[in-house]
Amino acid sequence: MMKNERPPVYYAEYLQLEKILNAQAPESVKEGVRADDEMLFIIIHQTYELWFKQILHEINIVRDIFAQPNVSDNAPDVYNAVSRLKRVCEILEVLVKQISVLETMTALDFLDFRDFLRPASGFQSIQFKIIEALLGLQYQSRHGQEYYLSQLSETDRLRVQAVESETSLLSLLNVWLERMPLAEHHNAWATSHEKDWGFWQQLRHTYAKDLSEGEQNNLAVFDQLFMTQDTYPTERRLSQLASKNALFIMMYRDHPLLQLPYELLNLLLEIDEQLSLWRYRHIHMVGRTIGKRVGTGGSTGAGYLKAAAESHMIFKEISELTSFLMPRHQLPQPPQEVVACMSFASSR
Incomplete structure (x- = not known):
C-alpha cells in the first residue's frame, strides 16, 4: 500500500478559526463608545447566517432529488429527502431557541449601539430570502414588496432575483405528487352496491355524513378541489391531481409505501411552523427591544x-388538506389491487 502523502489536517486551519474568530468588528469600538452587548449581537447574527447556509445546502440536495425524472419512492431518494428535511427542522428549532440568548440583551443595552448600525438590517439577509424563495414563497405573495429588494446592494439584488426564477421545492413537489397514481384508481375502488362510484365519490359520501352544521362549507370546498377539474381554483400552486395524491397519502399513511411520503409532507408543514415560530419570537423580541420604533433598515419593525x-x-395548501381527513375506520377500504400498490412487495 502506498504511503498517504496527504498533509495532516490541523483543527484551527480546517475550521478557518482565524477568519471566523476575527470576523467581529463592533461599530461602537470604532466610535469609541462602550457597548458591551454589541459582540453578542454580531455573533448571534453571524451564527444565523451560518445556519442559513446549512439550510440552503440541505434544501438544494432535496431539490436535486425531486428534480430527477424518476424518484425512488422507497429507497434511497425519499428517505434521503426526509432525513435532510428533518435536519432543516432541527436547525430551525435551534434558531428559535437562539432568540432567548439575544433576549438577554435589554432595550437599553441595544440603544448603546443601535444607531451605529443604520441602515444595516436583518431584512438585508439575502440567504433568508433565498431560503424562502427556494422553498416556494413567490414574490407576489410577499408582504412589504416595496422593501423586499430596495435595501439590498446591486450584487445581492441580482443574486436574489436570479434565485426567484429557479424551480422551487414546492413546484418540484407538485410534479412528484402528480406522478403517484393511487388516488386515480377509480375502477379498482368500485363496489358491488356502488358500482358506479369511484374513490372520490365514496370519500365524499362518507365525509358529508359527519360534518357539523358549522362545517357544511367544507363540503363545497371538497367539491371544488376534488370532484371536477372545472371548479379547481387556478391560483393554487398544487394541481388538482397533486392535491388528491397528497390527501390520499395523509389518509392511508399506515401503508408501507406511503409512510415516507407522509413523513415528508409532515416535515414541510413543520418547516412552515418553525419559520412562523421564529417570526413570532422575533416580533416579541423586537417589541420588547425597540417598541414602536421603525427598524434600522426603515421597515415598520414589529408591524412588518x-x-x-x-x-x-x-405549504399552506398542504396543511389545508387536513380539513378533509376522517377517522381510519370510516375510510373506504382499499381493494387488493390498491393495497398491493401501497406495499413494498406485491402479492403473487
Whole structure:
C-alpha cells in the first residue's frame, strides 16, 4: 500500500478559526463608545447566517432529488429527502431557541449601539430570502414588496432575483405528487352496491355524513378541489391531481409505501411552523427591544414582522388538506389491487 502523502489536517486551519474568530468588528469600538452587548449581537447574527447556509445546502440536495425524472419512492431518494428535511427542522428549532440568548440583551443595552448600525438590517439577509424563495414563497405573495429588494446592494439584488426564477421545492413537489397514481384508481375502488362510484365519490359520501352544521362549507370546498377539474381554483400552486395524491397519502399513511411520503409532507408543514415560530419570537423580541420604533433598515419593525408571519406560509395548501381527513375506520377500504400498490412487495 502506498504511503498517504496527504498533509495532516490541523483543527484551527480546517475550521478557518482565524477568519471566523476575527470576523467581529463592533461599530461602537470604532466610535469609541462602550457597548458591551454589541459582540453578542454580531455573533448571534453571524451564527444565523451560518445556519442559513446549512439550510440552503440541505434544501438544494432535496431539490436535486425531486428534480430527477424518476424518484425512488422507497429507497434511497425519499428517505434521503426526509432525513435532510428533518435536519432543516432541527436547525430551525435551534434558531428559535437562539432568540432567548439575544433576549438577554435589554432595550437599553441595544440603544448603546443601535444607531451605529443604520441602515444595516436583518431584512438585508439575502440567504433568508433565498431560503424562502427556494422553498416556494413567490414574490407576489410577499408582504412589504416595496422593501423586499430596495435595501439590498446591486450584487445581492441580482443574486436574489436570479434565485426567484429557479424551480422551487414546492413546484418540484407538485410534479412528484402528480406522478403517484393511487388516488386515480377509480375502477379498482368500485363496489358491488356502488358500482358506479369511484374513490372520490365514496370519500365524499362518507365525509358529508359527519360534518357539523358549522362545517357544511367544507363540503363545497371538497367539491371544488376534488370532484371536477372545472371548479379547481387556478391560483393554487398544487394541481388538482397533486392535491388528491397528497390527501390520499395523509389518509392511508399506515401503508408501507406511503409512510415516507407522509413523513415528508409532515416535515414541510413543520418547516412552515418553525419559520412562523421564529417570526413570532422575533416580533416579541423586537417589541420588547425597540417598541414602536421603525427598524434600522426603515421597515415598520414589529408591524412588518407580524404581517409577514401571517402571509408567508409556504405549504399552506398542504396543511389545508387536513380539513378533509376522517377517522381510519370510516375510510373506504382499499381493494387488493390498491393495497398491493401501497406495499413494498406485491402479492403473487
